[in-house]
Amino acid sequence: xxxxxxxxxxxxxxxxxxxxxxxxxxxxxxxxxxxxxxxxxxxxxxxxxxxxxxxxxxxxxxxxxxxxxxxxxxxxxxxxxxxxxxxxxxxxxxxxxxxxxxxxxxxxxxxxxxxxxxxxxxxxxxxxxxxxxxxxxxxxxxxxxxxxxxxxxxxxxxxxxxxxxxxxxxxxxxxxxxxxxxxxxxxxxxxxxxxxxxxxxxxxxxxxxxxxxxxxxxxxxxxxxxxxxxxxxxxxxxxxxxxxxxxxxxxxxxxxxxxxxxxxxxxxxxxxxxxxxxxxxxxxxxxxxxxxxxxxxxxxxxxxxxxxxxxxxxxxxxxxxxxxxxxxxxx
Amino acid sequence: xxxxxxxxxxxxxxxxxxxxxxxxxxxxxxxxxxxxxxxxxxxxxxxxxxxxxxxxxxxxxxxxxxxxxxxxxxxxxxxxxxxxxxxxxxxxxxxxxxxxxxxxxxxxxxxxxxxxxxxxxxxxxxxxxxxxxxxxxxxxxxxxxxxxxxxxxxxxxxxxxxxxxxxxxxxxxxxxxxxxxxxxxxxxxxxxxxxxxxxxxxxxxxxxxxxxxxxxxxxxxxxxxxxxxxxxxxxxxxxxxxxxxxxxxxxxxxxxxxxxxxxxxxxxxxxxxxxxxxxxxxxxxxxxxxxxxxxxxxxxxxxxxxxxxxxx
Numbered sequence: 001x002x003x004x005x006x007x008x009x010x011x012x013x014x015x016x017x018x019x020x021x022x023x024x025x026x027x028x029x030x031x032x033x034x035x036x037x038x039x040x041x042x043x044x045x046x047x048x049x050x051x052x053x054x055x056x057x058x059x060x061x062x063x064x065x066x067x068x069x070x071x072x073x074x075x076x077x078x079x080x081x082x083x084x085x086x087x088x089x090x091x092x093x094x095x096x097x098x099x100x101x102x103x104x105x106x107x108x109x110x111x112x113x114x115x116x117x118x119x120x121x122x123x124x125x126x127x128x129x130x131x132x133x134x135x136x137x138x139x140x141x142x143x144x145x146x147x148x149x150x151x152x153x154x155x156x157x158x159x160x161x162x163x164x165x166x167x168x169x170x171x172x173x174x175x176x177x178x179x180x181x182x183x184x185x186x187x188x189x190x191x192x193x194x195x196x197x198x199x200x201x202x203x204x205x206x207x208x209x210x211x212x213x214x215x216x217x218x219x220x221x222x223x224x225x226x227x228x229x230x231x232x233x234x235x236x237x238x239x240x241x242x243x244x245x246x247x248x249x250x251x252x253x254x255x256x257x258x259x260x261x262x263x264x265x266x267x268x269x270x271x272x273x274x275x276x277x278x279x280x281x282x283x284x285x286x287x288x289x290x291x292x293x294x295x296x297x298x299x300x301x302x303x304x305x306x307x308x309x310x311x312x313x314x315x316x317x318x319x320x321x322x323x324x325x326x327x328x329x330x331x
Numbered sequence: 332x333x334x335x336x337x338x339x340x341x342x343x344x345x346x347x348x349x350x351x352x353x354x355x356x357x358x359x360x361x362x363x364x365x366x367x368x369x370x371x372x373x374x375x376x377x378x379x380x381x382x383x384x385x386x387x388x389x390x391x392x393x394x395x396x397x398x399x400x401x402x403x404x405x406x407x408x409x410x411x412x413x414x415x416x417x418x419x420x421x422x423x424x425x426x427x428x429x430x431x432x433x434x435x436x437x438x439x440x441x442x443x444x445x446x447x448x449x450x451x452x453x454x455x456x457x458x459x460x461x462x463x464x465x466x467x468x469x470x471x472x473x474x475x476x477x478x479x480x481x482x483x484x485x486x487x488x489x490x491x492x493x494x495x496x497x498x499x500x501x502x503x504x505x506x507x508x509x510x511x512x513x514x515x516x517x518x519x520x521x522x523x524x525x526x527x528x529x530x531x532x533x534x535x536x537x538x539x540x541x542x543x544x545x546x547x548x549x550x551x552x553x554x555x556x557x558x559x560x561x562x563x564x565x566x567x568x569x570x571x572x573x574x575x576x577x578x579x580x581x582x583x584x585x586x587x588x589x590x591x592x593x594x595x596x597x598x599x600x601x602x603x604x605x606x607x608x609x610x611x612x613x614x615x616x617x618x619x620x621x622x623x624x625x626x627x628x629x630x631x632x633x634x635x636x637x638x639x640x641x642x643x
Contacts, residue, residue, distance in 0.1 A: 058541045060533075062457060091544035098542075103535035108557045108632060117553075118543040151633040167543070 005207050006032040006175055011069035013050050013059065022278045024050045026231040037201070037208040039222035041215065043275055047231040048211040052177040056096055057086050073175065092122040095173035099180040101160035105152040111163045112138065112148030115170050122171045137166040141196060158189035169200055176201065176208040182217060194220055215258060219243065227251045230276050230286035237311030247313040249291045293317065335639040343618045348404065350614040351607065355399050358603040359392055365413060368601050386413055399607065409608030414600050419608035423590060430589035432505055433581065434574040437513035442567050445517040449524020454551065456529060464521065471518035480511040480584045497586040508585045516570040520563065527562040531555045560631055568624035572617040
């Protein structure tokens with residue numbers, strides 16, 4: 001029934017900037033089954049977008065380098081594919097929805113032609129049929145097909161994001177990478193766009209990786225959640241596991257920083273300190289300088305603790321202690 | 332769109348009149364008596380006075396200015412050269428093709444070679460191809476073109492004897508002037524094209540195009556180039572204006588009787604009708620080129636077209 005569709009093994013990516021090495025992704029492993037949605041949650045700069053771009057192999061050539069790991073998609077290690085075969089994977093098997101719809105579209109091309117471009121790259125059809133399909137895609141995302149020949153500047157932000165989604169879905173991709181698809185939109189449009197993505201995903205049984213820092217979006221959309229900190233997965237589990245029994249102190253901190261609905265809280269809680277400098281990550285667990293429960297052992301090798309079922313956490317504390325941390329952290 | 336063009340043409344006329352007033356005033360107040368300059372120092376006052384009357388410079392400034400503007404803008408007549416007594420307008424018409432014979436081919440070379448070099452350099456950013464291209468471009472941006480021209484004459488005309496060193500006897504004699512005027516423009520344009528391509532390379536829609544699985548070559552042609560084109564056009568148009576207005580130097584070095592050389596001789600002899608005629612002509616040419624450039628933006632960018640349509 002469910003099959004392993006995407007498997008990322010120990011992925012490592014570094015950026016080189018002014019002779020400094022930025023360790024963006026430090027050994028990420030992900031498994032994703034067909035039709036499921038994985039949420040990647042974490043702060044800005046945690047390496048979420050880099051993971052998605054590595055899967056697409058569209059990291060900037062000069063600055064970024066994949067230094068290790070494998071990415072298996074449907075039984076093929078796509079990191080080993082020659083560039084011309086990778087072009088057939090991009091857009092057809094894997095598609096990406098970008099963060100900022102304002103800049104993701106070419107301002108000098110009509111929106112229809114931009115959708116047509118991806119269709120004609122992957123499907124053998126003449127221009128007329130392709131334009132028809134591009135029109136269908138526009139209607140699918142709720143834009144009248146009469147607007148085919150309009151330019152991006154004639155669309156609002158939410159409409160542009162719909163165009164970006166139409167473009168990503170035009171060739172029925174098997175894996176959809178949605179990189180903060182709603183961050184640039186206001187809240188009412190966010191809900192519409194999320195509903196749209198979910199609907200289309202169910203219709204085509206697409207797998208999806210949803211990148212976000214918005215826990216509300218995760219709750220609405222995802223099956224599994226991976227919490228990322230400084231290029232590592234610190235906690236992984238089913239959505240229910242993570243939301244009801246967060247174990248890692250960082251995850252708890254994240255939830256703690258959500259505004260509570262209850263009694264009039266005056267201030268939002270925040271995790272003290274700043275994310276670590278990715279050019280000089282601390283030894284051991286990258287979170288220990290900010291962790292309220294840090295002990296000496298945190299600077300050493302961090303074990304992976306199984307909590308329940310698929311729920312894992314990377315922390316030196318024992319399972320029981322972690323549960324305790326949870327109840328403690330909330331009080 | 333039509334309304335926009337009309338508005339721009341009106342502005343252009345205002346600018347031309349301003350330029351004309353400015354250059355006339357400057358030439359009027361330049362020290363030195365034109366009559367004495369023409370006839371020599373030891374000339375009796377009566378003859379000088381007669382000469383002044385003949386040149387029409389014995390009336391007050393404002394009368395002379397009014398007469399000049401009336402003739403220039405309503406009768407398209409800049410008067411006669413004080414020195415040679417030839418109609419300035421007729422002389423300009425004879426000389427213009429020679430200047431354009433250098434300016435237009437130089438501009439075409441500039442667009443073709445400069446833009447291609449810039450794109451090539453941008454695609455190989457940080458690699459040796461990029462460094463070499465940019466160093467060469469830097470050299471030709473910095474080298475004064477009269478010096479380059481002299482070196483070329485030494486090498487190609489005197490040593491190798493491939494082309495004539497000066498004059499306009501045959502088509503080959505235009506070869507060196509064209510190359511010498513084009514070189515700085517090519518260098519400037521290559522640098523401009525490179526930097527505007529690099530700006531576009533990092534744009535999100537390029538990542539989008541790559542994510543679609545588009546080939547790199549097509550991405551450059553279809554997505555990058557059109558978006559990088561506007562600063563390049565600006566540079567090329569500016570370059571053409573400079574080619575024509577900067578023609579005095581090259582025309583002097585190669586002894587080509589073009590508009591530039593004409594203006595220079597006018598300045599040297601304080602020949603006011605010649606200088607005023609040339610400057611107004613340059614101003615007209617520059618305004619036209621800029622207008623065409625602005626209109627070409629509308630064809631490249633639908634956002635600008637929408638603005639023009641609103642008549643802004």
